[in-house]
Amino acid sequence: MSEWVYQGENLRVVYGRRTVLRVEQLTINAGDLVGIVGPSGAGKSTLLRVLALLEPPTEGVLYFGGRSEPVRWPPPLDLRRRVTMVFQRPLLLTASVFHNVAYGLRARRADNVRARVEQALEMVGLAHMAHAAAHTLSGGELQRVALARALVLEPEVLLLDEPTANLDPYNVSVIEDALKRLRHHNHTTVVLVTHNVFQARRLADRVMFLLDGECVETADAETFFESPKDPRTRAFVRGDMVY
Numbered sequence: 001m002s003e004w005v006y007q008g009e010n011l012r013v014v015y016g017r018r019t020v021l022r023v024e025q026l027t028i029n030a031g032d033l034v035g036i037v038g039p040s041g042a043g044k045s046t047l048l049r050v051l052a053l054l055e056p057p058t059e060g061v062l063y064f065g066g067r068s069e070p071v072r073w074p075p076p077l078d079l080r081r082r083v084t085m086v087f088q089r090p091l092l093l094t095a096s097v098f099h100n101v102a103y104g105l106r107a108r109r110a111d112n113v114r115a116r117v118e119q120a121l122e123m124v125g126l127a128h129m130a131h132a133a134a135h136t137l138s139g140g141e142l143q144r145v146a147l148a149r150a151l152v153l154e155p156e157v158l159l160l161d162e163p164t165a166n167l168d169p170y171n172v173s174v175i176e177d178a179l180k181r182l183r184h185h186n187h188t189t190v191v192l193v194t195h196n197v198f199q200a201r202r203l204a205d206r207v208m209f210l211l212d213g214e215c216v217e218t219a220d221a222e223t224f225f226e227s228p229k230d231p232r233t234r235a236f237v238r239g240d241m242v243y
Contacts, residue, residue, distance in 0.1 A: 003030045003066060005157055005189045006051060012059035013046050013213075021046045021057075023215045028206075033183060033190040035204030035221070037197060039242065042210040044193040045088075045161055051191060052085040052159050065156070081108070084155035088162040090146035097121070097137070098130040101148045108153075120152035123178045140171030147175060151182060157189045158182070164199065176203060197237065201225055209233050211242060 008026030012019060021043040028034050028051075036044050049055040050062065056073040064071050065082060092100050101117045110116070121127045124144040129137070134145060143163060150158055160179075164172040176199070182188050194200055200207055200221070207224040209216045209232075217224070217233045228234050236242050 004028065004063075005030050005065060007063040008050075008057075008060060010060035011047075011050065011057045011062065013043070013050065013055070014058040019213055021050070021210075021213045023047065023060075026062075026215070028189065028191065030189055031183070031187045032205045033179070033192060033203055035200035035207045036191065036193045036210060037195070037200050037207060037236070038210035040195075041212075043213040044210055046213075047210070048085065048159050048161050048191065048193050051157070052083055053080045054085070081153075082156040083159065084150040084153050084157070085159040086143075086146050086150045086161065086163055088165055090142060090149075092134040092142060092145060094135060095133075096130065097126060097132050097134055097145050100134050100145055101152050104149060104153050116152050117148075120148040123151060123181060124148045125174045125178075140167045140174075143167060144171065144174060144178075147178060151178070154186065155188065157191065160190065160192045162193055162195065165195065172199075179203060197239075209236060211236075 004027055006026060006028040008023055011021065011023040011026060013021040036047065038044055050057055053071065053075045061070040064079065093103060098117055101120055102113050105113045105116060118127060121130055124147050126141065126144055126148065137145065147163065164175050179190060183190060192203065204221045206218065207221050208218045211232060217228055217230045225237055228237060232242055
């Protein structure tokens with residue numbers, strides 16, 4: 001039996017009078033890559049923020065890292081440092097690529113900063129741009145710097161919110177290859193929010209489909225794409241409008 005990293009029960013997130021997320025049961029196992037798919041406004045990014053320990057659920061309990069006690073809010077720093085999130089629109093410092101990637105390590109007073117930064121930049125194909133100013137980079141390069149900034153911290157869990165949205169095929173392939181290498185070498189748990197069903201099919205071990213804030217179906221990738229149980233999932237996989 002796989003060791004779990006997250007378990008959630010009766011999770012709800014409510015803004016005002018509007019319920020934006022409701023997940024009755026959630027399990028994410030160590031080392032898995034879980035793809036979260038669904039249309040805009042389905043609650044994908046909200047779920048990711050809860051998993052990142054950045055936002056508490058309005059109701060329900062979340063367990064993390066095999067601990068028997070549920071997460072208490074605000075979570076302690078040592079717990080939050082086990083999770084790293086890459087946002088869809090990353091914010092970088094007005095400094096070099098190297099200094100952006102090194103920032104988290106230096107804040108934690110880590111050892112071997114230079115070697116670790118160089119390795120992370122190599123993984124995303126930007127070793128040759130270490131000394132370039134971040135503000136001169138293309139959108140795809142900026143996203144790869146943000147990924148390197150996350151990878152260099154060697155998190156237990158990596159959360160990605162649409163990391164390849166609006167990127168060209170080359171940058172998409174570089175980011176996907178980096179994720180494959182990360183999982184192969186580090187066995188990192190990855191949760192990937194994506195609108196791209198083909199990307200989820202290429203990368204994910206398990207897929208979760210959210211619609212109107214509700215978790216409609218979760219299954220291993222083969223079952224999800226070849227024989228989903230819920231008619232709404234079948235429609236989504238076919239490319240039909242389910243909004």
